[in-house]
Amino acid sequence: MAAVANPVEQFLRSERIPHIWCPGCGIGTTVNAFARAVIDSGLDPLKVVVVSGIGCSGRVAGYVSFDSFHTTHGRAIPFATGLKLANPELTVVVYSGDGDLSAIGGNHLIHSARRNLDIKVICVNNLVYAMTGGQSAPTTPETANTSTSPYGSFEPDLNLPKLLDAAGASYVARWTTYHVKQMERAMLELLRKKGFGFLEVVSQCPTLYQRRNGMGDGLESVKFYKEHSKVKNDACLDDLAMDKIGEIICGRFVDRDRPEYGQTMREFYQNKLGAKYRAPEFQDGVLV
Amino acid sequence: MAKGAVHITVDRCKGCAICVEFCPTHVLALSTAFNGKGYHPPHVVNAEKCSGCDLCGMYCPDFAIYGFKLGKQGVAQ
Amino acid sequence: MKAAPHGVLTGVHFINGDAACCEGAIAAGARFAAGYPITPSTEIVERYAARAPQVGGTFIQMEDELAASITLQGAVWAGARAFTVTSGPGFSLMMEHICYAAMTETPCVFVDVQRAGPSTGLPTLPAQGDMMQAKWGSHGDYPIIALCPNSPQECFDLTIQAFNLAEKYRNPVMFMMDECVGHMTEKVVIPEADEIDITPRRRSPDAQLFQPGEDLVPPMQHAGEGHGIHVTGLTHNERGYPDLTIASQDKLVRRLHDKIALAAEEIADWDEEDIEGADVAVISYGITSRVAQRAIVMAREKGLRVGRMRLITVWPFPERRVREIAQKVRTIVVPELNLGQIALEVERLAAGNARVISVTHAGGGVHRPEQILQAIEEGAR
Numbered sequence: 069m070a071a072v073a074n075p076v077e078q079f080l081r082s083e084r085i086p087h088i089w090c091p092g093c094g095i096g097t098t099v100n101a102f103a104r105a106v107i108d109s110g111l112d113p114l115k116v117v118v119v120s121g122i123g124c125s126g127r128v129a130g131y132v133s134f135d136s137f138h139t140t141h142g143r144a145i146p147f148a149t150g151l152k153l154a155n156p157e158l159t160v161v162v163y164s165g166d167g168d169l170s171a172i173g174g175n176h177l178i179h180s181a182r183r184n185l186d187i188k189v190i191c192v193n194n195l196v197y198a199m200t201g202g203q204s205a206p207t208t209p210e211t212a213n214t215s216t217s218p219y220g221s222f223e224p225d226l227n228l229p230k231l232l233d234a235a236g237a238s239y240v241a242r243w244t245t246y247h248v249k250q251m252e253r254a255m256l257e258l259l260r261k262k263g264f265g266f267l268e269v270v271s272q273c274p275t276l277y278q279r280r281n282g283m284g285d286g287l288e289s290v291k292f293y294k295e296h297s298k299v300k301n302d303a304c305l306d307d308l309a310m311d312k313i314g315e316i317i318c319g320r321f322v323d324r325d326r327p328e329y330g331q332t333m334r335e336f337y338q339n340k341l342g343a344k345y346r347a348p349e350f351q352d353g354v355l356v
Numbered sequence: 357m358a359k360g361a362v363h364i365t366v367d368r369c370k371g372c373a374i375c376v377e378f379c380p381t382h383v384l385a386l387s388t389a390f391n392g393k394g395y396h397p398p399h400v401v402n403a404e405k406c407s408g409c410d411l412c413g414m415y416c417p418d419f420a421i422y423g424f425k426l427g428k429q430g431v432a433q
Numbered sequence: 434m435k436a437a438p439h440g441v442l443t444g445v446h447f448i449n450g451d452a453a454c455c456e457g458a459i460a461a462g463a464r465f466a467a468g469y470p471i472t473p474s475t476e477i478v479e480r481y482a483a484r485a486p487q488v489g490g491t492f493i494q495m496e497d498e499l500a501a502s503i504t505l506q507g508a509v510w511a512g513a514r515a516f517t518v519t520s521g522p523g524f525s526l527m528m529e530h531i532c533y534a535a536m537t538e539t540p541c542v543f544v545d546v547q548r549a550g551p552s553t554g555l556p557t558l559p560a561q562g563d564m565m566q567a568k569w570g571s572h573g574d575y576p577i578i579a580l581c582p583n584s585p586q587e588c589f590d591l592t593i594q595a596f597n598l599a600e601k602y603r604n605p606v607m608f609m610m611d612e613c614v615g616h617m618t619e620k621v622v623i624p625e626a627d628e629i630d631i632t633p634r635r636r637s638p639d640a641q642l643f644q645p646g647e648d649l650v651p652p653m654q655h656a657g658e659g660h661g662i663h664v665t666g667l668t669h670n671e672r673g674y675p676d677l678t679i680a681s682q683d684k685l686v687r688r689l690h691d692k693i694a695l696a697a698e699e700i701a702d703w704d705e706e707d708i709e710g711a712d713v714a715v716i717s718y719g720i721t722s723r724v725a726q727r728a729i730v731m732a733r734e735k736g737l738r739v740g741r742m743r744l745i746t747v748w749p750f751p752e753r754r755v756r757e758i759a760q761k762v763r764t765i766v767v768p769e770l771n772l773g774q775i776a777l778e779v780e781r782l783a784a785g786n787a788r789v790i791s792v793t794h795a796g797g798g799v800h801r802p803e804q805i806l807q808a809i810e811e812g813a814r
Binding site: 344 | 488491509533633660
Binding site: 072073074075076077080085086087089090091092093094095096097099100101104245248249252285286287290291 | 363367370372373374377378393395411413414415416417418419421422424432433
């Protein structure tokens with residue numbers, strides 16, 4: 069066979085594959101789209117950094133060959149904040165799950181979007197806490213059965229795109245693991261967008277969500293997403309909450325230009341302080 | 357002659373069959389054979405139909421398959 | 434190497450301990466701080482927020498202490514020397530990231546200006562109730578270094594030392610101030626930049642990120658340098674990859690512990706006076722050492738033979754010297770603004786060779802010298 073390779077391979081820590089994700093899990097699918105988006109972007113991969121929190125999706129950092137950080141539960145965004153502010157040349161991608169980013173890390177999600185710091189958040193939303201055994205998450209659709217809502221959930225779920233829009237994100241989109249081409253396109257847009265970007269990928273957890281809710285395996289889940297999703301870029305954000313069996317509205321919901329935090333900060337101080345301002349400077353890789 | 361081909365890393369496969377289902381030209385089927393982990397990996401059943409679109413590669417959660425285009429002489433492009 | 438001149442405010446200043454700590458951090462090369470407001474530590478980051486844009490630094494006020502305590506670690510991995518600053522309740526929130534820094538060997542400094550707890554306690558009056566928390570507050574076995582200044586001058590000098598130790602051992606360092614020292618205004622002499630020694634970051638383009646040198650400390654690489662580094666709080670191998678086996682856990686956790694244990698003698702710092710020939714030794718630290726000094730003078734006026742040891746590093750504990758002192762004196766008096774934390778450590782090391790009297794205080798103020806004097810008198814009997 070000729071000299072071609074799987075496009076994702078160059079961005080994998082191949083010695084660590086096979087990964088720990090279950091058969092039919094959607095997380096690996098999102099990594100395929102991410103790898104292709106990085107290629108499409110023309111970014112120097114050596115300047116792309118992936119930061120994850122804790123959970124199944126949090127393991128992405130351990131499988132990609134970019135400089136990568138597997139941080140603490142919910143705190144990928146603040147860690148990424150330090151990385152990006154200390155070295156603005158880095159393209160900082162936060163790759164984590166719905167529980168990590170929107171529950172324990174929800175405060176950081178809101179405030180990072182508010183600041184509009186230039187980090188790119190990929191939220192793999194599998195609707196439950198998967199790593200710990202399928203407990204309810206803020207994103208669990210009302211009525212869904214989980215290991216901590218054994219009679220069905222009665223809590224309303226969190227509408228992530230609406231939250232991110234309200235908080236001020238520059239870019240907000242949602243796709244499912246069925247929409248691999250659109251996902252790749254959205255990741256490319258995310259990488260190119262200056263400011264805080266948020267991509268929600270609705271993904272299956274066949275082991276703990278779909279099976280428990282009688283929705284079949286990984287394949288059945290992707291078919292479900294095909295049948296139940298609707299692309300609506302101009303959707304009213306109020307309509308984006310998900311229920312267990314209803315429509316999943318996908319698309320690019322927010323794409324706007326707001327002043328980016330790091331650049332704004334540096335320009336602000338330069339203007340305020342004039343000659344007294346001193347720009348950050350590296351010597352031998354260390355800020356001096 | 358086929359416009360494309362797929363490459364399968366059998367030992368990475370976990371047998372989810374997503375590639376089989378979403379191949380637009382129905383090139384693949386799950387094999388009856390087992391791989392080293394005990395899963396049924398896909399194999400090519402309609403090689404001539406492969407367009408090399410790499411949709412299988414985009415879906416595969418296990419980085420176990422990808423598609424690529426072939427040129428006139430049947431070499432990868 | 435020497436301090437960068439643009440970060441050193443050379444001269445004689447009349448400033449408080451919080452301000453001196455901030456200047457020490459800047460002199461030490463701290464070019465990143467993340468904070469969250471809490472009294473009595475806030476003045477440190479308030480000053481840093483004003484100074485940062487003038488010295489090539491960055492300050493960000495985060496949404497909570499959990500964020501602040503890991504934002505700084507992101508900055509370290511991008512190439513900054515970085516710190517955060519807090520007080521009791523905030524210190525409690527930061528605990529998870531102290532052991533993350535220890536596990537990932539991220540050099541950084543946590544400043545805790547102690548106030549009276551538990552919980553919200555007595556905001557914002559002094560205490561020394563976080564001394565054990567500094568060592569044991571996070572989960573698992575991890576090594577820690579903690580310093581304890583007793584004057585604004587030491588807030589400057591020892592903050593530099595804190596950064597130097599963090600870099601030398603690739604370890605988080607706790608800077609354990611207290612409200613009195615933080616808010617006390619005194620003369621602080623800041624020397625010329627070329628008189629300030631700075632420990633450079635341990636760097637190697639070749640070594641693996643967690644491959645230790647002879648002193649068990651591995652060199653560092655940063656994000657964006659092309660090494661494809663991986664950092665995780667999971668048990669990991671020398672490449673940094675998760676390696677979830679009992680053998681790997683044993684190897685890593687013991688190395689982390691041993692790298693500080695091996696250097697404990699070198700790190701341990703204290704000052705002492707008149708231990709030889711003393712009947713009673715007073716071991717204290719922070720603001721309490723200054724109250725104890727008054728009590729010692731009073732005791733000597735009464736003809737008692739009293740020596741003193743003031744702890745500058747609290748962790749690792751100066752075990753050898755405390756053992757020796759316990760063999761030289763009849764009694765060790767340990768006053769502190771808590772219900773007896775360091776006293777436990779002293780008691781352990783005295784191992785029955787000397788009587789240990791813990792002079793406790795629940796916090797909110799300082800001891801009266803007479804309380805300590807009374808313990809000295811009792812110990813001399």
